[in-house]
Amino acid sequence: MSKQTHSLLSVRDIAKHYGSHIGCTDVSFDLYPGEVMGIVGESGSGKSTLLNCMAGHLTPDDGQVVFDTRADGPRDTVTMSEPERRMLARTDWAFVHQHARDGLRMGVSAGGNVGERLMAVGARHYGDIRDKATDWLDRVEIAPDRIDDRPATFSGGMQQRLQIARNLVTGPRLVFMDEPTGGLDVSVQARLLDLLRGLVRDMGLSAIIVTHDLAVVRLLADRLMVMKSGHVVEQGLTDQVLDDPQHGYTQLLVSSVLQV
Amino acid sequence: MTDQPYNFAYLDEQTKRMIRRAILKGLAIPGYQVPFASREMPMPYGWGTGGVQVSAAVLTPTDRFKVIDQGADDTTNAVSIRNFFRRTADIEVTTTTAEATVIQTRHRVPETALHAGQVLVYQVPIPEPLRFLEPRETETRKMHALEDYGLMHVKLYEDISRHGHIATAYAYPVKVEGRYVMDPSPIPKFDNPKLSDCPAIQLFGAGREQRIYALPPYTSVISLDFEDHPFEASKANYPCGLCGAEDSYLDEVITDDAGGRMFVCSDTDFCETRQAAGHRGKDAA
Numbered sequence: 001m002s003k004q005t006h007s008l009l010s011v012r013d014i015a016k017h018y019g020s021h022i023g024c025t026d027v028s029f030d031l032y033p034g035e036v037m038g039i040v041g042e043s044g045s046g047k048s049t050l051l052n053c054m055a056g057h058l059t060p061d062d063g064q065v066v067f068d069t070r071a072d073g074p075r076d077t078v079t080m081s082e083p084e085r086r087m088l089a090r091t092d093w094a095f096v097h098q099h100a101r102d103g104l105r106m107g108v109s110a111g112g113n114v115g116e117r118l119m120a121v122g123a124r125h126y127g128d129i130r131d132k133a134t135d136w137l138d139r140v141e142i143a144p145d146r147i148d149d150r151p152a153t154f155s156g157g158m159q160q161r162l163q164i165a166r167n168l169v170t171g172p173r174l175v176f177m178d179e180p181t182g183g184l185d186v187s188v189q190a191r192l193l194d195l196l197r198g199l200v201r202d203m204g205l206s207a208i209i210v211t212h213d214l215a216v217v218r219l220l221a222d223r224l225m226v227m228k229s230g231h232v233v234e235q236g237l238t239d240q241v242l243d244d245p246q247h248g249y250t251q252l253l254v255s256s257v258l259q260v
Numbered sequence: 261m262t263d264q265p266y267n268f269a270y271l272d273e274q275t276k277r278m279i280r281r282a283i284l285k286g287l288a289i290p291g292y293q294v295p296f297a298s299r300e301m302p303m304p305y306g307w308g309t310g311g312v313q314v315s316a317a318v319l320t321p322t323d324r325f326k327v328i329d330q331g332a333d334d335t336t337n338a339v340s341i342r343n344f345f346r347r348t349a350d351i352e353v354t355t356t357t358a359e360a361t362v363i364q365t366r367h368r369v370p371e372t373a374l375h376a377g378q379v380l381v382y383q384v385p386i387p388e389p390l391r392f393l394e395p396r397e398t399e400t401r402k403m404h405a406l407e408d409y410g411l412m413h414v415k416l417y418e419d420i421s422r423h424g425h426i427a428t429a430y431a432y433p434v435k436v437e438g439r440y441v442m443d444p445s446p447i448p449k450f451d452n453p454k455l456s457d458c459p460a461i462q463l464f465g466a467g468r469e470q471r472i473y474a475l476p477p478y479t480s481v482i483s484l485d486f487e488d489h490p491f492e493a494s495k496a497n498y499p500c501g502l503c504g505a506e507d508s509y510l511d512e513v514i515t516d517d518a519g520g521r522m523f524v525c526s527d528t529d530f531c532e533t534r535q536a537a538g539h540r541g542k543d544a545a
Contacts, residue, residue, distance in 0.1 A: 082402075082406065083406045083407075086406055086408060090410075105414070108414055108418060109418060109421055109422075111417070111421055112414050112417050112418050112421065115414065115417055116410055116411065116414050117410070119410040119411075119413040119414060119417065120408065120409075120410025120411075121410070124413070124485075124486055124487050125486060125487045125488055126417065126420055126486040126487075126488050126489050127488050129417065130421070147421070148421050148422065
């Protein structure tokens, strides 16, 4: 990376312990604008802990998460005040949960779900909110006539796409994704990945994707980080890591993928 | 004192002191819900235990007390609470809004404009305006603290998308002094504008939920809305059948089983005063 580009997110020595058990430790990396970073590892390797620490859902025991804010430049989000962090979380950040139910309001219509972030940042014109919601439903391939239906009546894939629309409506710059394709069947996964890839490229989004599915990172991620037992064991360009794995665990991971 | 075993206005002095502290705090932070140690009252929850405790804490021997229930002075709830304080506090009671110094109310604000020196006490079932949107109390308190009120508009959005207009007709959320979002208790939204810039002190007591909140005199109270769907203080579009008033909130009364009905003022004192002054509606006997 050239010197003049500022990193969007700069993580330094993040550590989180659950008692004597290590959640994750000694994690440092930089994420540049427009870059997609994949984090892979087995269950319990600390990848979700790391993601939650970066997104402000968990407070790390140690380390810095410096985000390049629009207003004030680089700020450490760990020491930031709660209102500021919440403001970031509903403007410049987005968080896509593995289970759409965690990220959606199931009792509120699709339009209301998409509009919530707009209203949270001060939109007070019903017609405008509705137009934007319709536009976004269309972009994630949900028929506009479903706008007043509740997410409970949607299929799993549609719920996941609705969650993505709801998160991207305020034009965030950084998206955290926790297993976005988990629990979906393969054809739906493929469509979702295709959609995500399009959105990430069109909007110039930066994203951090946590997954255990190597195909997902192969398609979406520019760079890859492999975690085991709370430590980063290998990182580099996605193709490089997957095609020429150096660490023993990465080699195991890559060779474990079933070939059809 | 007619019933010797009771302290003035039923509650003991320490309890009243505790409630007054909550009221003062509420007045200092308009719209903020102050927790208080609600007592068991000799009536069921939902019948106004919060309002009664607030009334008991503010009543003095020289007060004139009025109780209304849905605007009426003569319903069971209103009569019982009035009698309760007549017995335990030996105070004067009245049904005339202008003469009362303390008015306890359920679901209405009197039609007659209140004046400085009066105290209006609301009975509140659910003080948390965000309750049905966010079930966790820890989270709603945080949302109040951080002024994170986007969710409130989601509720209004849902109303419009489902009904074509904001269908919330009572307990319509308001913003107090540009800060706290507050549930004005289940008054019809017709009464919402009366809360703003009111010369009287307004106190809200929720007994079961153990919360007190307050509006000091001349507080700005704005009903939430959308730019293209502005707030409207709606009422049934008829004149009162008894007194002919065009501008008061009306109850619909079914008069027979053949579809007969009439609309009458829900504020009985207002209606009777007008009738005594010679006003007549089309259904007046």
